[in-house]
Amino acid sequence: MRLETFQMLDKIETLDREGQTLVALAHVPRSSPVFDGHFPGHPIMPGVLLLETMAQAAGYLLMSLNNFSRMPFFAAAKTANFRAFVEPGALLKVHAECVHLGSGYAVMATSLTCRGQRVSDARLTMRNVPFPSPALEKHVVREGRRLGAMEPGTVC
């Protein structure tokens, strides 16, 4: 994770296109300016960043399903639960599952686990639209490669 640039995922561990599920790894950094303010003396990951982490996993799953031809944008969180503190240095597993793939949108079930314990979960709605700019498409494809979403060897 690089919190300052919203690079929330480190690696896609498993991707099942048929089952429409993805599991990614996200290693919370041991130090970040974010923790200076959130909170002094009690550093924990902000809930909004945990939500963003789940949204990115949902996004990469959707892009993998459409061969990176469309860009999912986070549109709504119908539920978002933060069940335990996530501290610096934590290794998170980020789970995403496509509940419904609609026309131009998708509903996703997402969750975060840390050492087998569910620490957060959210039901997200994503708008699935054509890339609004070539620069964004290039960036996202490059990120998809970095994460392993586009390498046949890592994709089930």
Added chain:
Amino acid sequence: MASTFDTVAGIIAETSDVPLDQITPNSHVMKDLEVDSLSFLDITFEIDQKFGIKLPVEDWMGRVNEGKDSGDEYFVIGNLCAQIDALRAAVAQ
């Protein structure tokens, strides 16, 4: 069994807080009921799930934006219900 209209009106009322008695077959979802695009996504999801179909909203929007169709054809509730019934019939075949 509830009619398509009754089901759709119930979904709209529940999803977007529009009073049920304001929803008629002649209501335009956006213009009359002031449902915004995000709420319409929720309505679309509930319709997809309830009827086991996939409303082709992107195609509809494309046709409207290209001037091929009027939005009324898809977003006036009576017409929306007719579209749903046609999609259900196609799925059943």
